[in-house]
Amino acid sequence: MTDDRPEQPSxxxxxxxxxxxxxxxxHGRFADGPSDALLAFSVSLDFDRRLAADDLDGSRAHVAxxxxxxxxxxxxxxxxVDALATVEEEIATGEFVFVPTDExxxxxxxxxxxxxxxxxxxxxxxxxxxxxxxTTDLRLFIRREGRAQIRRLLDLQAVLVQRAQEAGDAxxxxxxxxxxxxxxxxxxxxxxHFWALSRDVSRWWDALERLDVSPLGAGxxxxxxxxxxxxxxxxxxxxxxxxxxxxxxxxxxxxVAECLFVLALSQVHLSRIGEEITLxxxxxxxxxxxxxxxxxxxxxxxxxxxxxxxxxxRGKAGRLIGNLTGFLxxxxxxxLAYNRDLQEDKEPLFDAMDQHARTLDALTGxxxxxxxDVERMQxxxxxAAVAATDxxxxxxxxxxxxxxxxxxxxxxxxxxxxRGIPLSELVETEPTLGRDALPLLEPGAAVRRRTTPGGGxxxxxxxxxxxxxxxxxxxxxxxxx
Ligand code: ARG
Numbered sequence: 001m002t003d004d005r006p007e008q009p010s011x012x013x014x015x016x017x018x019x020x021x022x023x024x025x026x027h028g029r030f031a032d033g034p035s036d037a038l039l040a041f042s043v044s045l046d047f048d049r050r051l052a053a054d055d056l057d058g059s060r061a062h063v064a065x066x067x068x069x070x071x072x073x074x075x076x077x078x079x080x081v082d083a084l085a086t087v088e089e090e091i092a093t094g095e096f097v098f099v100p101t102d103e104x105x106x107x108x109x110x111x112x113x114x115x116x117x118x119x120x121x122x123x124x125x126x127x128x129x130x131x132x133x134x135t136t137d138l139r140l141f142i143r144r145e146g147r148a149q150i151r152r153l154l155d156l157q158a159v160l161v162q163r164a165q166e167a168g169d170a171x172x173x174x175x176x177x178x179x180x181x182x183x184x185x186x187x188x189x190x191x192x193h194f195w196a197l198s199r200d201v202s203r204w205w206d207a208l209e210r211l212d213v214s215p216l217g218a219g220x221x222x223x224x225x226x227x228x229x230x231x232x233x234x235x236x237x238x239x240x241x242x243x244x245x246x247x248x249x250x251x252x253x254x255x256v257a258e259c260l261f262v263l264a265l266s267q268v269h270l271s272r273i274g275e276e277i278t279l280x281x282x283x284x285x286x287x288x289x290x291x292x293x294x295x296x297x298x299x300x301x302x303x304x305x306x307x308x309x310x311x312x313x314r315g316k317a318g319r320l321i322g323n324l325t326g327f328l329x330x331x332x333x334x335x336l337a338y339n340r341d342l343q344e345d346k347e348p349l350f351d352a353m354d355q356h357a358r359t360l361d362a363l364t365g366x367x368x369x370x371x372x373d374v375e376r377m378q379x380x381x382x383x384a385a386v387a388a389t390d391x392x393x394x395x396x397x398x399x400x401x402x403x404x405x406x407x408x409x410x411x412x413x414x415x416x417x418x419r420g421i422p423l424s425e426l427v428e429t430e431p432t433l434g435r436d437a438l439p440l441l442e443p444g445a446a447v448r449r450r451t452t453p454g455g456g457x458x459x460x461x462x463x464x465x466x467x468x469x470x471x472x473x474x475x476x477x478x479x480x481x
Contacts, residue, residue: 045105060084064232065233069229071126104134128216131220140237149357151479158472160194162368165465170377173380180380183382200262210254214230214237218230220250221336273367278310288372295308312362326348327344392408
């Protein structure tokens with residue numbers, strides 16, 4: 001779903017009407033065809049057909065290289081290129097007919113090219129193995145889809161910046177241990193999530209840079225006796241580098257694990273946003289009201305309005321963490337080089353990509369339309385005790401050591417609770433504080449006093465907002481490059 005290219009045909013286009021000569025790629029060596037059980041167990045076409053566009057790109061680069069080094073002639077090259085174009089068209093329109101022996105997308109494309117181009121088509125796979133082919137396809141796929149994920153992350157970040165800007169000087173309690181701690185601007189809170197997502201974007205760029213290596217030309221595992229030129233295919237596919245070691249090229253899936261980590265951690269960030277929205281939407285907090293279009297009702301309880309998007313954002317984090325840990329477990333025992341276990345890379349990757357993309361879209365809509373109940377937030381932040389740190393810091397400015405100041409104010413808070421006396425009264429009669437300290441207890445005073453760089457008051461938040469906007473603009477520009 002993160003793929004901008006046309007939908008791949010559905011499973012229904014797999015037909016039993018296999019051409020009479022349909023056969024496996026290894027039919028020469030085998031007297032018998034594959035059992036139904038083997039086919040059902042090992043076929044990856046259901047999910048790897050999603051790589052069709054990348055597989056075709058890889059094949060075009062490979063064919064160009066074969067012609068360049070003289071392994072096929074110009075006519076053969078033209079015939080294969082034409083056949084690849086036909087296959088692309090057939091897949092795009094849904095006319096492509098898959099047959100039961102199409103174990104994976106590579107097999108399907110190669111079979112069809114051979115049907116269309118005849119003997120020239122049978123030269124397509126010269127010097128190539130599905131082992132270097134699949135990992136080439138997957139790198140191309142992630143290169144494209146990773147950018148689509150970045151675009152979505154930036155869209156969500158843009159909404160956070162927008163809402164932070166609109167929030168102005170509105171404030172709420174900041175929490176530690178989920179206990180009211182010190183007030184901060186709502187903008188500050190929203191931007192905290194912005195920076196977490198910014199690190200996700202940065203992790204994507206890192207991951208994309210590391211996977212920018214072409215494995216094509218590694219063959220099954222050891223390179224080739226044919227005069228292949230892997231640099232040519234790397235260049236044609238727009239990879240910055242080619243592999244240095246053919247065993248590593250076909251056996252490496254670090255880049256998949258890394259993407260799964262980037263996705264899992266990013267989903268954890270979305271989960272934390274989801275958790276907060278869920279809390280904030282409760283009657284107990286009452287800090288937000290969700291738009292109808294981004295909340296759900298109950299089938300039984302007419303009064304309910306539920307934050308399902310926020311909860312699913314949270315719930316799906318478990319699934320993405322599972323995708324990562326499951327795949328790491330797949331990798332951990334594999335000897336070099338290619339092992340069929342590696343086919344298990346695609347489903348967790350596709351799933352994590354799709355779930356993350358859907359979460360980003362839904363949360364972006366939710367946050368764009370959420371209504372902040374600023375009155376409730378501010379009332380919660382205006383409790384006198386929230387200014388306790390400021391009272392202690394007031395004493396520090398008067399020369400009282402901070403530990404002593406902490407104890408003085410702590411005692412006043414305890415007395416206020418135990419004796420049911422407003423803190424302001426106790427502050428007024430406390431000799432070290434007195435009337436001078438009372439303005440600290442006024443609504444909004446504590447937040448205005450948070451003036452240090454990166455802090456939660458209006459001054460530093462204004463600076464932070466400009467930095468966030470600049471960061472967003474930089475990342476958008478990088479994406480266009
Ligand atoms: N479907 C396989 C995968 O995803 C393609 C490579 C198969 N290679 C092989 N030697 N069976 O890994």
